[in-house]
Amino acid sequence: MNAMVVRAAERHRQTLQTSGMVREEAFQADNTWAGVAYNAPRAVSGWHHHGDHESTIYVLSGRIRIECGPGGGIVLDGGPGDFLLVPPHEIHRESNPTDGTTEIVLVRAGQGAVVVNVEGPA
Numbered sequence: 001m002n003a004m005v006v007r008a009a010e011r012h013r014q015t016l017q018t019s020g021m022v023r024e025e026a027f028q029a030d031n032t033w034a035g036v037a038y039n040a041p042r043a044v045s046g047w048h049h050h051g052d053h054e055s056t057i058y059v060l061s062g063r064i065r066i067e068c069g070p071g072g073g074i075v076l077d078g079g080p081g082d083f084l085l086v087p088p089h090e091i092h093r094e095s096n097p098t099d100g101t102t103e104i105v106l107v108r109a110g111q112g113a114v115v116v117n118v119e120g121p122a
Contacts, residue, residue: 001029011035016115020045021094023106023115033108039064039096047072047093048117053110055086062102068092072121091122 011024025035096102
């Protein structure tokens with residue numbers, strides 16, 4: 001892959017989705033996936049993981065809550081300017097505990113399936 005710029009209007013939603021959120025892919029390279037995601041006010045996503053990918057999340061606007069760990073008992077909260085890290089195979093779900101839309105930037109490093117939707121937490 002060559003160096004490039006992906007404009008906002010060039011992102012697309014033809015990527016695997018999880019209920020409760022909308023992902024827009026900017027690009028997918030051999031070992032990297034990058035894009036943005038939106039959580040509507042008070043939305044809670046379905047449980048999922050990102051296979052062998054490590055996920056770095058940067059919060060642009062709003063608040064994000066990630067539930068993970070045994071039974072979903074670990075809770076991570078982030079706001080504008082915060083970074084969150086989700087390790088490979090970590091079953092989790094995102095939620096937006098506010099009345100405004102949450103927008104996050106996602107960068108995933110790894111190979112294989114980028115999203116694996118599952119029934120519930122481990």
